[in-house]
Amino acid sequence: MLKAVVFDDEYIVLQGFKMIDWAKFGIEIVATATNGIEGLEVFEEYNPDIVFSDIRMPGLDGLNVIERILESKPETICIVFSGFNEFEYVKRAIKLGVTDYLEKPITIDMIEESIKRIIEKMNQQKLQSQWELNKEELLEKATLDLLLSGVKAESKWRELFGQIAEKVISVTVLALTEKPLYIDRDPSYHVVSLHNGEAHLLVIFHLEDEIAGLFQEIEDWSEQSKVYVGAGRTYSSIVDIEKSYKEAKQALRYGTFLDEEWTSFDDIGGDMHLPSNLSKQEENILFFLRTGDEVGLEEHLELFINQVKTERLNPQVLEREILKLVYLGIEVARGIDKDNDKLNDYFPHLEIRKLNTKEEMFSWLKAQMELFVNWSNNVRQLTKHISVSKACAYMKENYSKDLTLQEVSDYVGMNPTYFSLLFKEEMNQSYIKYLTSFRMERAKDLLNKGCKVAEVSEKVGYHSPRHFSEVFKKYVGIKPGQFKNTV
Template sequence: MLKAVLFDDEYIVLHGLQKMIDWSKYGIELVGTASNGYAAIDLVETHSPDIVFTDIRMPGMNGLEVVEKILEAAPEIICVVFSGFNEFEYVKKAIKLGVSDYLEKPITIPMIEDTIQRILEKLQHQKTVLSLEEKWEDSRTELIEKATLDLLLQGDEALPKWRKSFQEEVEEIAAVTVLALSDKSHALPSHPSYFPVYLRNGAEHLLVIFHFEDDSTELLNQLLYWPSENGVAIGSGRTYPKLTDAPKSYKEASQALRYGQFMDKGEWTRFEEIGENPNIPSDLSEQEEAIIFYLRTGDREGLFQQVDEFISKIQSQRLNPDVIEREILKLIYLGMEVAKETGEDVSHLGQGNYLPHVDIRLLNTKEKMFSWLRSQMEMIMDWFLRVRKDKKHNAVEKACTYIERNFSNDLTLQDVAEYVGMNPTYFSLLFKEEMKLSYIKYLTKLRMERAKELLREGHKVAEVSEKVGYHTYRHFSELFKKHAGINPGQYRDSF
């Protein structure tokens, strides 16, 4: 049922309209009346009516001032004004404010009933239009979601259909970034610089971000705290200017999420933090990628589960010995590449020089090959964990010292990993394990604490932004507010 309120300083008008109109016949409940402007505003705030009937002449605040205040706060409310002064200036101002009707006193019952009828017709029309718009928007959203998922899975082939679903907005898109989520979360805060599309692909939760600007700073700013606020882990792929590279960003996001979940639930992990090993092919199978993951994370049980699945798969196929040998060697050499990420020399694995392509030639049955594969993967894992234990504390301590000396510069994970002589993926995992914070959060925390010191000393916000490594004032200001709860200027002034 619709709610209406009635305002007039004449008791007879209020009482007459209240009693003589059958409001319920029109599906309207008259929830209150008022005889002055201030009481009228209180009534609107209390009941949130759909329709307001008001006289112009009232004590305290006149009817047009009341209407102006109401429509400023809730423009959807329908306002009807009546007055004994049918002057042009009153009418002109009422129309400018957006009133639905202007009735000249004396008010009669037929006048009010006729006005109510027009209001109901108007509301029905609005409802119909809104319903059509919602249906159209829902339909278009489904088309965009389907076309976007096809773009992630098929790349070039799906681009024409995707362009058609986006219509005129397609020309404004400058880049694309894919995010993989551990679970469905609250909507990413909207911003004029990007447009997010939420997708499900089986058990996967994905957010595809279409950028309207080349600069993705605003998105990165939102993602720094958004995951922990919503209790989800997020992996982000790289941002690509070509839409046909969306599948690459999708794969990278999935990998980043997997590593992020291993390190800590509720974190944001960028693919750039994990880094790429150029010696590991990009077209690996899911099983090969899983073996690399379990080696890097030191998960012995997970590794041998994947090795056993690999062996079962090979045994179920009728492959000749050369193919089996080649597939086994591929796994061994992938394991060695992961071991190299520690920065140590892996040529002395086992006894003396390690030459697996020579050793496997001495095996003449599948069973011996499979047993040898298990033993080699176990040896690589043991060596990897031993080196990790020996190097972890010193490497991270060295990295922290380097970060503290250079945090005012553009300091990437890649830079720090190179300084300590490690692969970025390996270093990222090691750093998180030792410090209980991801690299990006550690760096941000360090910068924010130094910013607080400088602000307390009275430095200008723009100067502080530069001194702690943020060359975009706005980016620094928003990050500081999320970290400290107030913006940098307010923080400085409080001291």
């Protein structure tokens, strides 16, 4: 039931309000007041939904009372009445946001008609609010289905998104350890916020080629708030949202490990040679194998084995699942050192055929993974300094090109993901931050020599002067043009 209060210094008006059958409207008069100051005290005590107030009252007039009420609780329904039919009162009342204005002498019929209008308006607002809430929930569900099912869920997504679906030119998924409190609305993009598993997701539907600095806004926020963000690639086809989603989750995981607030999938290289349908436990095992975490590897091997046990697989299927994981481990090992001769003479499919029981297969699997992680950690110690030094020299020599992680990692003969981990371990910063830092210092030198901003942008490897300016400002604190003018 809605709560209402009445403020009027005339006894007959207060008595008249008591004669109305409020219950049939779902309203209860919980208190009255005879002056403005008392009215504010009543409002604070009862927190009503509806306020009826005379304009002319001792102590504090009704419009001042309404103004203070609407400042503290804007959703309050306010009806004012007065015996003074003056335009200024009406105009001020409307400006304050009152719902209705009644002229004295007021009658029961006038009040009941006003109440009916109020209730009708409240019901419309409630329906509108509920419709918007339901629509947003349906949009979120449709987007989540699109993430998980791709083309199977596209038609339903288009149906719910309506006209905006036709405007989408590309899509990007971000995975975050914490949801942003606020994302600016902008005609160049539409963002749907989701939660799936442990990660918060922002699905960004691009409506224009340039999306008004949204990524920079989120990146700045993540650094200030110490929140990790993984960014998938941007795809022009809406059904490729699945790829961007998986890439975002992978980027977030490695970014968290590397202690980098913003990590894009291209920054870690991805696992281009690994299948996309790995189970969660298989992904975990490969992650800990690549990062050299023996404890994490052992823990998730046990979880994988327990999972396989519950599935009651026949010997042939079990052998295939274990071999699959071992060969994936070999792929990771090759990424660490492509020229390793030991792997050329390693034939796990021949070894596993000599085993007769499930327990023998599980023990053999553990032994292979232990062998891989020990070997990779030994290689890490032997090659880390040499490989990273070689990569740094290559970046300094080729910083003016559109240099990618794939190109640098190929140069040192490593898998991109493993190289990014190794670089962070050796240099205490990601390869992209190292490269950016070198480029920005070189840009400062060129600006000091009087070179134009567009010329400097191209010389330090940025084809877009706008992007260069954004990166320079973030690194230096001012735009390149301003920096040049201070020289």
